[in-house]
Every structure is written in C-alpha cells, then in structure tokens.
Amino acid sequence: MIPPSGLPAPETEAELLRRARRLAGRPLSFLAANLGLEVPPDQRHAKGWVGQLLEKSLGSTASSRAVPDFEALGVEMKTLPVDARGVPTESTFVATLDMAESDAMRWEHSSIRKKLARVLWIPVEAEPTIALGDRRVGTALLWSPSTEEEAALRQDFEEIVDLIAEGFGESITGERGRYMQLRPKGASSRTLRWATDPEGAPVRTAPRAFYLRAGFTAELVRRHYQLAGGRRG
DNA sequence: TATTGATCATAT
DNA sequence: ATATGATCAATA
Numbered sequence: 001m002i003p004p005s006g007l008p009a010p011e012t013e014a015e016l017l018r019r020a021r022r023l024a025g026r027p028l029s030f031l032a033a034n035l036g037l038e039v040p041p042d043q044r045h046a047k048g049w050v051g052q053l054l055e056k057s058l059g060s061t062a063s064s065r066a067v068p069d070f071e072a073l074g075v076e077m078k079t080l081p082v083d084a085r086g087v088p089t090e091s092t093f094v095a096t097l098d099m100a101e102s103d104a105m106r107w108e109h110s111s112i113r114k115k116l117a118r119v120l121w122i123p124v125e126a127e128p129t130i131a132l133g134d135r136r137v138g139t140a141l142l143w144s145p146s147t148e149e150e151a152a153l154r155q156d157f158e159e160i161v162d163l164i165a166e167g168f169g170e171s172i173t174g175e176r177g178r179y180m181q182l183r184p185k186g187a188s189s190r191t192l193r194w195a196t197d198p199e200g201a202p203v204r205t206a207p208r209a210f211y212l213r214a215g216f217t218a219e220l221v222r223r224h225y226q227l228a229g230g231r232r233g
Numbered sequence: 234t235a236t237t238g239a240t241c242a243t244a245t
Numbered sequence: 246a247t248a249t250g251a252t253c254a255a256t257a
Binding site for chain 2: 040044045046047048049052063064065091173174175181183184185186187188189206213214
C-alpha cells in the first residue's frame with residue numbers, strides 16, 4: 001500500500017524516529033507543501049488535520065483503518081498539542097470503548113492497552129495566536145508505559161469498566177479516572193449506543209472513549225526530556 | 234480558566 | 246454506520 005505521498009512506510013523504529021525528528025522545528029505549512037496539501041483556513045472544520053498531516057509525512061499506511069499507524073512496527077502515532085512551554089494543552093484520545101463487549105473491558109485484551117503499548121508522541125505548537133500553518137513540529141519521542149504508568153492506567157481502566165459491568169455505564173462522567181478518563185465520543189450528542197442499566201435492561205447512551213488527561217502526557221513528556229538531558233523552560 | 238461534554242472531517 | 250484523526254466550546 002502506497003500512501004498518497006509516495007513515501008514508503010518506515011521499516012524500523014529507528015527509521016521512524018529519524019524521520020519524525022527530521023521534521024522538528026518545521027512549520028506545518030512546510031509539511032503540507034511537501035505533500036501538495038493546502039493548510040485549512042479554520043481548524044474548527046479540520047480538527048484531525050494535524051494528526052493526518054503527520055501520518056502522511058511519516059509514511060503511515062493506516063489511514064482510518066483499525067490497525068496501528070505503523071502496522072509492521074506496532075507503533076501508534078499521536079500528535080500532542082502543546083503551549084509555548086511545551087506543555088500539552090489537551091487530553092489525548094485513545095480508543096472508544098464498546099460497553100457491550102465484555103472482552104473489550106478486560107485490560108489484558110483491551111484496545112487501550114494495545115494502543116498504548118508503543119506510541120510515537122509528536123508535540124506540535126497549538127497556541128491559537130499562531131496561525132495553523134506557522135505552528136512548528138516539536139521533537140518526537142518514542143514511548144512505552146513504565147511498569148508504574150501501566151499500573152496507574154490499568155487502575156483507572158478497571159475502576160471505570162467495573163462500574164459499567166455493574167450497570168452504571170450510562171452515568172459515568174469525565175470526572176472519573178486519575179490519568180485516564182471516559183468521555184463522550186460521537187458525531188454528536190444524538191449519537192447513541194447500547195449499554196446496560198443496573199437492572200440488566202438495555203439502555204441507549206452516548207458512545208464513550210478513553211482519553212489520557214493532559215496531566216499524564218505532560219508528565220510523560222517532562223520526564224522524557226529530563227532524562228534526555230534536554231531543554232528546560 | 235481548567236475540565237467535561239459536544240462536535241467536525243475523512244475514509245472504509 | 247463506524248473507525249480513524251482530534252479540537253471546539255459550554256460549563257463548573
């Protein structure tokens with residue numbers, strides 16, 4: 001499968017990281033020009049554009065399919081909107097949870113665990129005062145959760161899926177979960193899916209997805225650059 | 234003003 | 246319709 005750019009998929013993690021880091025410091029308009037794309041005038045109508053731009057720029061073959069962005073490497077790519085200090089400004093979407101699938105609600109088998117096993121994080125400037133095309137790509141980092149991080153994520157996951165198993169899925173809000181929350185994720189609030197109430201009766205509720213809180217990714221990035229002997233504010 | 238809930242585009 | 250990619254915007 002040849003991506004639109006004609007760029008072949010990277011064959012190793014090292015190559016992927018090299019490609020990503022070669023983009024560090026470049027404005028998004030530069031990446032767009034390389035691919036023959038226009039920079040959208042309004043991000044409100046192009047919310048996923050930055051992520052898709054980076055995928056294409058790196059040779060991802062998995063546009064919109066339910067596979068890792070770099071399938072052969074098992075690597076997921078996530079852009080990370082950051083402020084002037086490099087601190088993430090938004091939560092990170094991980095995966096939708098199917099409340100009707102009991103298997104999806106076991107950590108070991110979950111798509112959450114799978115997707116977070118290996119992630120290429122790419123910070124991107126996201127201050128609204130900077131025009132979209134002028135926002136620069138930061139230094140990418142390849143990450144896997146430490147034992148402690150995975151335990152913490154698992155704890156949030158299990159707290160939430162246990163509530164769902166007890167029939168409280170419909171009433172779960174974004175306030176649960178220390179590092180990872182469950183929030184609505186649909187085309188609109190009119191989008192509904194099946195869940196089960198405490199009496200075991202089927203009910204319609206908003207589809208929900210797991211998101212990493214900004215505090216989690218902020219800590220992850222901060223520790224990485226500290227260990228790398230990197231920059232400080 | 235930080236966070237939760239709602240929403241937008243594209244591809245399959 | 247549902248998956249991918251997220252950010253917008255109302256609320257607390």
